[in-house]
Structure formats: C-alpha cells, structure tokens
Amino acid sequence: MDPDLLRTARVMRFLGVPAEVHDSLGSTNDEAFRRAQEGAPEGLVVLAGHQTSGKGRLGRTWFDEPGQSLMFSILLKPPIPLHSYPLLSLALASSIAWAAADIASEITIKWPNDVLHRGKKLSGVLAESRALRPGEPPVLVLGAGVNVNYHPRDFPREFRESATSLCIAxxxxxxxxxxxxxxxxxxxxxxxxxxxxxxxxxLLERLRPQLPEPGTRVRIALADRAVEGELLELTETGALRVRDRASGLVETLTAGVME
Structure with missing residues (x-):
C-alpha cells in the first residue's frame, strides 16, 4: 500500500475516525453507499489510493494517478431538510480550502463546490444522496478528490491549463x-x-463569507445557456439567487458552473 495512504490511515485511527482504506476502488462514493446499506455508522470515511471509475459533477470523470491524490468519501445522515443537503457539499469544499490554505496561499472556492488556486482547479466535491430503506431519510455521501502531489508534467495535456495541485501551489x-x-x-x-x-x-452564515459578496457580477454556465448578472445571495438550499442582467428577472440556480 502507498506509504502516504498508510500514514493517512494511521492519522484516522489516532483521531478515532471510522475509516476504511483501499489501494484501489472503482468509486469511493459507491463503496460508501454499499457500506451504508450494510449498516455502517455515520461518519464512516472511505479512502482510496486510486479510483478506476472516479466520478465528478455533471457526469464527468475524475482523473487521478495512483498515490498522487487524496480521494475520499464521507457517509452522513444529516438531521436537516433534504433540500439543504447541498450546503454540506459546499461546507466540505470550504473545509478543504481552509486546510489547503495552511499549505499554500491564494486558495479560493468556486460555487457550487470547487476549490481553486489562482483560478486552477485543486479539488472538487460530488454529493450524492440515496434512500436505502422505505420510510428512512436518505443518506448523504460526500466524495472529494484533492490534487496533492502532482507536478506539472504529471497532468495530461488537456488538464495542464485548468488543473493544479497543492505540491505546485x-x-x-x-x-x-x-x-x-x-x-x-x-x-x-x-x-x-x-x-x-x-x-x-x-451553516449558511459560516459559508456566505467564502463566496463573492452580494452585488458582485457573476456568470453561471448552465447546461443549455448562461446567466450573467448580479449575485443576490446564497440560500439555505445551497442555491444562488442571481438577477439576470438582460431580463432583470431573479433566477434561483441550483446547478451550473460559476465562471
């Protein structure tokens, strides 16, 4: 097993965190759901040194090389409304950003859940929820990938302009x-x-300072169009309310990419 992964497992045991560590998995999110189905406790962390079918937002795949990324999923059973689950995804991105800021400067968050260094992607979070049994609230799995020890030459050409790592930063x-x-x-x-x-x-009050201030001009790319206008607020559902510059209408955006 990769030495970094072994040390991470030791840290988890020291902190008393229920953790499972794997050399390689298809997807840490899928494994966390499988363990939840078996009755795993809230707070279970699944880590992998490599994912063969890592998932990103919007159906994308997550690139990684063995031993170079921190890839994990956390199983949660939140006592909050289902419509507020997306806030926890942003909360994990915020936590990654704060931890990364202890290592490198100029770390920022991009809604809904990306962590950047000087505009390049350092980390992403994927939130998935499922109802495992009739009558029970859905469980939430938050999966994250953090580019840690990549050097510039390690990234495929198509990612070199858009991705970075903590080692580089x-x-x-x-x-x-x-x-x-x-x-x-x-x-x-x-x-x-x-x-x-x-x-x-x-939680919302803690997260709002991590995003652009109200009144900031933003552009959100959606699947079939883009919304450009004035940012009004982040809501308790994790959505952004934006006043469209062209129409003057206020839109509540639950997905998309802030550009």
Whole structure:
C-alpha cells in the first residue's frame, strides 16, 4: 500500500475516525453507499489510493494517478431538510480550502463546490444522496478528490491549463496527505457542528463569507445557456439567487458552473 495512504490511515485511527482504506476502488462514493446499506455508522470515511471509475459533477470523470491524490468519501445522515443537503457539499469544499490554505496561499472556492488556486482547479466535491430503506431519510455521501502531489508534467495535456495541485501551489516537493486530511476533517467537523446544532441557517452564515459578496457580477454556465448578472445571495438550499442582467428577472440556480 502507498506509504502516504498508510500514514493517512494511521492519522484516522489516532483521531478515532471510522475509516476504511483501499489501494484501489472503482468509486469511493459507491463503496460508501454499499457500506451504508450494510449498516455502517455515520461518519464512516472511505479512502482510496486510486479510483478506476472516479466520478465528478455533471457526469464527468475524475482523473487521478495512483498515490498522487487524496480521494475520499464521507457517509452522513444529516438531521436537516433534504433540500439543504447541498450546503454540506459546499461546507466540505470550504473545509478543504481552509486546510489547503495552511499549505499554500491564494486558495479560493468556486460555487457550487470547487476549490481553486489562482483560478486552477485543486479539488472538487460530488454529493450524492440515496434512500436505502422505505420510510428512512436518505443518506448523504460526500466524495472529494484533492490534487496533492502532482507536478506539472504529471497532468495530461488537456488538464495542464485548468488543473493544479497543492505540491505546485505551495512550491513544496511533497505534501503530507495524512496531516492535510486531518486538517480537512477538523474544519469539516466545525461546519457539521453548526449545521447539526443550529440548522441550515447557522451553516449558511459560516459559508456566505467564502463566496463573492452580494452585488458582485457573476456568470453561471448552465447546461443549455448562461446567466450573467448580479449575485443576490446564497440560500439555505445551497442555491444562488442571481438577477439576470438582460431580463432583470431573479433566477434561483441550483446547478451550473460559476465562471
């Protein structure tokens, strides 16, 4: 097993986090759902050194080379309304950004759940929910991939202009994944504490400062069009309310890519 992955597993055991570590998996999200079906507890973390069928948002695939990325999924059973689950996806992206900011500067978040360094993608989050049994609320699995120890030459040509890694962003030759992951989890526990203790509104107040201020001009690419206009607010469902510049109408956007 990859030494970085072994150290990450030791950190998880030290922190008392229920974790399963695999050299390779098809998808950490799929494995987390499988374990949930078997009765795994909330908070289970599934890590993999490599994914053969890693998933991204909008049906995309996630590129990784063995041992170069931090790839994990967290199983949650949130006591909040289903329509607010997307806030937890943004909360995980925020936690990754805070942990990355301890290693490199100029780390930002792009709605709905990407982490960037100087405009290049460093990390992404995929949220999936499923009802496993009749009458029970859906469980939520948050999967994340963080580019950690890639050097510029390691990326395929088609990703070199759009992707980066913590190794590149920090100028370090190697970034320790175990300590990075412990930082992510510690930040995420704070976000969960806000959501579970105070509800979606409490979490929303923590997340709003991570996004562009109201009044900022934004452009959101949708599947079939783009909306360009004034950002009004982030809602308790994780959606953005934007006043379209052309029509003057206010649109509530639940998906898309902020450009």
């Amino acid at each position: 920090s100028g370090e030759g190697h970034v320790e994944m175990g300590w990075l992951f412990s930082g992510i989890l510690m930040h995420f526990v704070r976000e969960l504490d806000a959501a579970y203790g105070g509800g979606p509104g409490a």
